[in-house]
Amino acid sequence: MHTLLSQANSGFVPPSSADFDFAPIFGNSILFTKPVLLVFFSVILAGSFFTLSARKAAIVPSKLQFAGESIYTFIRNELGRDVIGPEFMRFVPFLFSLFVFILTNNIFGVVPLLQFPTMSHIGFPIGITIFSYVTYHYVAIKKHGLKKYVTDICFMPGIPKPVYLILTPVELLTYLVTRPLTLSMRLFANMFAGHLLLLVFTLGGEYLLTSGLILKFLSLFSFSFAIGLSFFELGIQALQAYIFTLLTALYIAGALADEH
Amino acid sequence: MFNRFGFLASAEAGASPVIPKPAEIIVGFVAFGILFMLLRARAVPRFEKAYKDRTEAIEGGLARAEVAQREASEALQMYKAQLADARGEAAKLREEARAEGSVILEQMRATAQEEATRITSAARSSIEAERQAAFNSLLNEVGAIATELASKIVGESLDDQARQSRVVERFLAEVEKSK
Numbered sequence: 411m412h413t414l415l416s417q418a419n420s421g422f423v424p425p426s427s428a429d430f431d432f433a434p435i436f437g438n439s440i441l442f443t444k445p446v447l448l449v450f451f452s453v454i455l456a457g458s459f460f461t462l463s464a465r466k467a468a469i470v471p472s473k474l475q476f477a478g479e480s481i482y483t484f485i486r487n488e489l490g491r492d493v494i495g496p497e498f499m500r501f502v503p504f505l506f507s508l509f510v511f512i513l514t515n516n517i518f519g520v521v522p523l524l525q526f527p528t529m530s531h532i533g534f535p536i537g538i539t540i541f542s543y544v545t546y547h548y549v550a551i552k553k554h555g556l557k558k559y560v561t562d563i564c565f566m567p568g569i570p571k572p573v574y575l576i577l578t579p580v581e582l583l584t585y586l587v588t589r590p591l592t593l594s595m596r597l598f599a600n601m602f603a604g605h606l607l608l609l610v611f612t613l614g615g616e617y618l619l620t621s622g623l624i625l626k627f628l629s630l631f632s633f634s635f636a637i638g639l640s641f642f643e644l645g646i647q648a649l650q651a652y653i654f655t656l657l658t659a660l661y662i663a664g665a666l667a668d669e670h
Numbered sequence: 671m672f673n674r675f676g677f678l679a680s681a682e683a684g685a686s687p688v689i690p691k692p693a694e695i696i697v698g699f700v701a702f703g704i705l706f707m708l709l710r711a712r713a714v715p716r717f718e719k720a721y722k723d724r725t726e727a728i729e730g731g732l733a734r735a736e737v738a739q740r741e742a743s744e745a746l747q748m749y750k751a752q753l754a755d756a757r758g759e760a761a762k763l764r765e766e767a768r769a770e771g772s773v774i775l776e777q778m779r780a781t782a783q784e785e786a787t788r789i790t791s792a793a794r795s796s797i798e799a800e801r802q803a804a805f806n807s808l809l810n811e812v813g814a815i816a817t818e819l820a821s822k823i824v825g826e827s828l829d830d831q832a833r834q835s836r837v838v839e840r841f842l843a844e845v846e847k848s849k
Contacts, residue, residue: 427687440693449701457708464716469724482717503710510709511702533690537698541706595688602687 422617425609430530430602448528452514460510485509485655493659494666501662504545508538509655512597516647519605520640527647530601535594542658543590550665593657600650604643611636815845 432443440446463478471479485506490498512529519527529535550559563585564578615632618625819841823834 430687440691441697446694446697449697453701453705453708457705457712460709460713464713464720467716467720467723469720469727471720475720478713479717479720482713483721486717503714504706506714507702507706507709511705530687531691531694532688533692533694534698536690537695537700538702540695540699541702598688 422614425606425613427602427606429609430605444526445528445531445534448518448524448526449515449534451524452511452518452528456510456514481510482506489655489659493656494663497666501545501659504541505655505659508541508658509651511538512654513648513651516601516651517644519601519608519647520644527601527605529597529650530605532594532598535597538654539590539594542593542654542661546658546661546665547585549662553666589657589661593654597650597654600646604639604646608636608639608643611639 432445434440434442435444435447436442460478460482463474464482466472466475468475486498486502489505489509490502494501515528515534517527518524519530554562563581565574566577566581569577611632615629615636618629618632621629819838822837822841
């Protein structure tokens with residue numbers, strides 16, 4: 411489609427990763443770019459929503475409390491209790507914040523006017539991955555001791571000795587590199603690709619609208635697609651927030667387990 | 671129009687999107703840290719409290735219902751016991767009354783029997799006395815009548831059968847009349 415359009419009119423510039431770069435809104439400070447402001451806005455938004463929702467802690471909840479509590483209960487029971495097991499309550503605040511933070515920032519991608527999923531800047535996923543990474547290593551070392559933890563990773567018990575030649579590097583790589591890498595990369599890539607897709611159809615539609623009469627009609631399809639995809643994106647944004655939290659819970663559960 | 675609304679995307683082509691900006695890592699880290707502290711302090715304990723209160727309210731309600739149930743069943747047990755007692759009492763009273771009644775009946779029957787025997791024996795003795803009296807008087811009369819009849823028969827001719835019977839009839843009529 412891009413090539414077709416490019417051939418028809420060389421004036422169209424397809425969206426690229428450059429569309430994800432924002433100049434500072436005022437001054438030269440990197441702290442005043444759109445994504446950074448959105449991240450802080452998400453903290454204010456989610457923080458005040460759940461603080462207000464939980465404030466009364468009534469037995470018979472109001473609508474606001476019910477809304478907040480539904481999300482909290484979902485994370486607490488589905489990802490905390492069911493995945494981590496008896497010691498889950500220690501990790502519920504972390505998992506809950508994780509889910510809420512990612513979800514809010516992802517949903518910014520389809521909120522009118524904001525319309526930018528902050529997690530499509532890889533720095534932010536990395537920032538929160540550090541929390542997950544440190545948490546699951548810390549929990550395991552505290553529970554088993556550093557020596558046993560390293561031994562368990564390097565020499566998984568009950569395996570024939572020659573297999574260690576392959577297994578040990580793989581396990582080390584998994585625990586130290588692959589897990590944090592995939593965790594942040596998955597979130598980033600999904601949000602990046604989703605936003606790019608929406609850009610293609612929206613900017614494409616916008617461009618078509620400025621073209622000839624027949625192409626003006628075609629812009630209708632382009633915009634319909636963009637709208638349909640926005641709903642699709644909403645699903646992906648929620649799913650990615652869930653997956654990130656689920657995997658973190660699984661890593662913590664693995665760290666708490668006796669055998670690795 | 672989309673992401674450019676309000677904010678401008680920089681025109682210059684930036685670095686590859688997979689190269690993180692250190693500032694954003696720090697911002698992500700700090701922002702999440704703030705949210706985490708906030709939710710851990712303000713949201714999670716309150717939600718847990720609501721959860722606990724609700725569980726207690728429900729369990730308390732259940733416990734109260736259980737107590738009420740137990741009390742009700744105890745009361746029922748008591749009433750049933752009382753009812754059984756009353757029934758037993760009634761049955762006993764009935765039994766006593768029946769026994770007493772039969773005793774009274776027996777006594778009355780005995781009395782009546784006695785009375786009847788007495789009356790019967792009195793009647794019998796009076797009949798016996800009367801019979802004796804009648805017998806005695808009859809004895810005297812029969813003697814006299816027989817003597818009279820014999821004298822009459824002797825006085826008449828005895829060859830005629832018809833006359834003979836007429837005499838007897840006449841005599842009997844006289845006896846009848848004289849009575």
